[in-house]
Amino acid sequence: MKGRIAVVLMSLLLVLYLVLMGWRAVLFMQTGEPVGIAIGAALLVLPLIGFWALIREIMFGMHSERLIHLLAEQGGLPLDDLPRRPSGRPYREAADAEFPQFKAEADAEPDNWRVWLRLGLAYDASGDRRRARGAIRTAIALERAPR
The missing domain is CATH 1.25.40.10 (Tetratricopeptide repeat domain)
Structure with a gap:
């Protein structure tokens, strides 16, 4: 559940960032200066790449979680009896x-x-x-x- 809350929070922060950077990008582009237009374009493109990557990660998480639940229902998950470190990761x-x-x-x-x-x-x-x-x-x- 903590993971889902983190995903929602990060998604909301990214949307806020996109809105703010989109507004700044428009302001830079309205200057008409070549440097301002270039900065404005970068402010539009880079957050969109980040948004695309976030959507891909969310979709990967949803699909993999669905498959893990399906495999668990079918009794096909491997037995998780590995010795673990104090952090919870297996040796x-x-x-x-x-x-x-x-x-x-x-x-x-x-x-x-x-x-x-x-x-x-x-x-x-x-x-x-x-x-x-x-x-x-x-x-x-x-x-x-x-x-």
């Missing part, structure tokens, strides 16, 4: 020891979104966030493909 060595099983499943069934989601969770437990996100994105694409 990497323990996660790495279980990783080959999930990688082999994904290699054996490359068109199954469930094995890709489990692989993404295994990557995350091993501390490899970039590959975790990639595997989860693959799971999302595979799950949505038949529709």
Whole structure:
């Protein structure tokens, strides 16, 4: 729940930022000076890129959360019995020891979104966030493909 509140708060702050920067951009562009127009254009483009990135992250979070809930309902989530640090993160060595099983499943069934989601969770437990996100994105694409 804390994560959702943070997302809503960040989204509201970004919208406020977009409105304020949009107003400033218009003021800069109304000067008619080349430098003012360039600054105004930058003030319009950069926040829009940030807004696009935020929307992508929100959509990724929603889709991945939906798949995790669906996999949990089906009883397909991997057993989470890894030893953990005081911070709550699993010890990497323990996660790495279980990783080959999930990688082999994904290699054996490359068109199954469930094995890709489990692989993404295994990557995350091993501390490899970039590959975790990639595997989860693959799971999302595979799950949505038949529709």
